[in-house]
Amino acid sequence: MTAAALDAHVVVARREFTLDAAIRVDAGEVVAVMGPSGAGKSTLLGALAGLVRPTGGRIRLGDAVLDDGTRRGHVAPMHRGVVLLGQDPRLFPHLTALENVAFALHVGGSRGARARADAATWLERVGLGGAGDRRPDRLSGGQQQRVALARALAAAPQALLLDEPLTSLDPETAADIRSVLAEQVRATGSTTVVVTHDAIDAVTLADRLVVVEGGRIVQQGAVRVVLGAPATRFAAAIAGVNRLEGVARGGGWASAAGDVALPAVDGARVDAAVQEGQPLVAVFAPSAVDVRTRVDASADDASAWPARVARLEATLGGVRVVADAHGQLVSAELAVSHAADLGLAPGVAVTLSVDPRAVRLLAA
Numbered sequence: 001m002t003a004a005a006l007d008a009h010v011v012v013a014r015r016e017f018t019l020d021a022a023i024r025v026d027a028g029e030v031v032a033v034m035g036p037s038g039a040g041k042s043t044l045l046g047a048l049a050g051l052v053r054p055t056g057g058r059i060r061l062g063d064a065v066l067d068d069g070t071r072r073g074h075v076a077p078m079h080r081g082v083v084l085l086g087q088d089p090r091l092f093p094h095l096t097a098l099e100n101v102a103f104a105l106h107v108g109g110s111r112g113a114r115a116r117a118d119a120a121t122w123l124e125r126v127g128l129g130g131a132g133d134r135r136p137d138r139l140s141g142g143q144q145q146r147v148a149l150a151r152a153l154a155a156a157p158q159a160l161l162l163d164e165p166l167t168s169l170d171p172e173t174a175a176d177i178r179s180v181l182a183e184q185v186r187a188t189g190s191t192t193v194v195v196t197h198d199a200i201d202a203v204t205l206a207d208r209l210v211v212v213e214g215g216r217i218v219q220q221g222a223v224r225v226v227l228g229a230p231a232t233r234f235a236a237a238i239a240g241v242n243r244l245e246g247v248a249r250g251g252g253w254a255s256a257a258g259d260v261a262l263p264a265v266d267g268a269r270v271d272a273a274v275q276e277g278q279p280l281v282a283v284f285a286p287s288a289v290d291v292r293t294r295v296d297a298s299a300d301d302a303s304a305w306p307a308r309v310a311r312l313e314a315t316l317g318g319v320r321v322v323a324d325a326h327g328q329l330v331s332a333e334l335a336v337s338h339a340a341d342l343g344l345a346p347g348v349a350v351t352l353s354v355d356p357r358a359v360r361l362l363a364a
C-alpha cells in the first residue's frame with residue numbers, strides 16, 4: 001500500500017463532550033496533535049482508526065470513504081488501511097518478535113520464508129536485528145515498542161496513527177525510539193498523525209501541529225509557526241513561552257489594568273496593525289526576561305515590573321523562575337549559578353524586565 005491523503009471532519013457527540021474537528025493530512029505528511037487532557041485527542045485518533053463511531057462528519061483516506069457519519073457508511077478497523085499504535089505495544093505474547101512482525105505481513109498476503117525474511121528486515125530497521133526469536137516477556141518495554149513499530153510499519157498502512165507512543169517509556173528509551181520513529185516514518189513516507197503531550201515530538205517528528213482544546217481545533221500550522229505564535233494559553237505552555245494578554249497602548253503592549261507594559265521599540269515585530277486599546281498578546285521567551293532582586297522600578301519605567309517569585313522549576317538548561325507581576329505569571333530562564341547568586345526563593349521580591357526586541361505582539 002502507498003500513503004494516502006487523509007481528509008476528515010470528525011464529529012463525535014457524547015453526552016457531555018462533543019468533538020468537532022476537521023483535519024487534513026497530505027500523503028506522506030506527519031501531523032502532530034496536542035491538547036490538554038480530555039481535549040478529545042484519543043477520540044479523534046479512535047475515530048480515524050474506526051474504533052470510535054463518529055456521529056457525524058466524514059472521513060476519507062485517499063479515494064475511500066471510511067465513515068460518512070452513518071452506521072452503514074462505517075468501514076471496520078481492519079479494512080481501513082490504517083494502523084493505530086498506542087502506549088501499550090499489544091504484542092501477541094505467545095509469538096516471538098519475528099512472528100509478531102510476520103503476522104502483519106501475513107495479513108497483507110505475504111507467506112512463509114518471504115514473510116520471515118521481510119520481518120527480519122523490519123526488526124533490523126528498528127534496531128532489533130538480534131532479538132527476533134525472543135518472546136515479548138524477554139524484551140524490555142522499549143524493545144517491545146520497537147517491535148510494535150516494526151509490526152505497524154510492516155503492515156504498510158495508508159495512514160499510521162500514533163497515540164502517545166513514547167509516554168510509558170523512560171526519557172532515555174523515549175529519545176532512542178523517537179529517533180527510530182522519525183527515521184522510519186520518513187523512510188517509509190507514511191501519512192502519519194501523532195498525538196503527543198511533548199513538544200519535542202512535534203518538533204522532531206512533525207511537519208504541522210494541530211492544537212485541540214475542548215473538542216475543537218484552536219490552532220494549526222507549521223510546527224514552528226504555532227510554537228512561535230501560540231494562540232492560546234495551552235499552546236504557549238507547550239511552546240515554553242510567555243503569553244501575556246493585554247491591549248495595544250502607545251504603539252506597545254500593556255496589561256488591561258495598565259500596571260505592566262512593554263513600550264514600543266523600533267524593530268519590535270508587530271504582526272498586526274492593531275488599534276489603540278484593542279486586545280493584543282505579547283509573546284516572549286523566558287530567556288528574554290531579566291531578573292533582579294533590587295526592587296528599583298521607578299514610577300516612570302513601566303517596562304521594569306515589580307514582581308514576586310511564585311516558584312522555581314529545574315529545566316535542562318538551568319532554572320525557570322515563575323514570578324507574579326500584578327497577577328501576570330511571567331517565566332524567566334536563568335543559569336543555576338545566577339539564580340543562586342540572586343538568592344531566589346518563593347516569595348522573594350524581584351524586578352523583571354523584558355527585552356522589547358525579543359517580544360512578538362500578536363492580535364488576540
Ligand SMILES: Nc1ncnc2c1ncn2[C@@H]1O[C@H](COP(=O)(O)OP(=O)(O)OP(=O)(O)O)[C@@H](O)[C@H]1O
Pocket residue numbers: 014017035036037038039040041042043044
Ligand atoms: N468511551 C468513552 N465514553 C464516554 N466518554 C468518553 C469515552 N472516552 C473518552 N470520553 C470523554 O471524552 C472526552 C475526550 O476524551 P479523550 O480521551 O479523547 O481526550 P484526550 O485529549 O485524549 O485526553 P488525554 O490526554 O487525557 O488522553 C473526555 O471528556 C472523556 O472523559
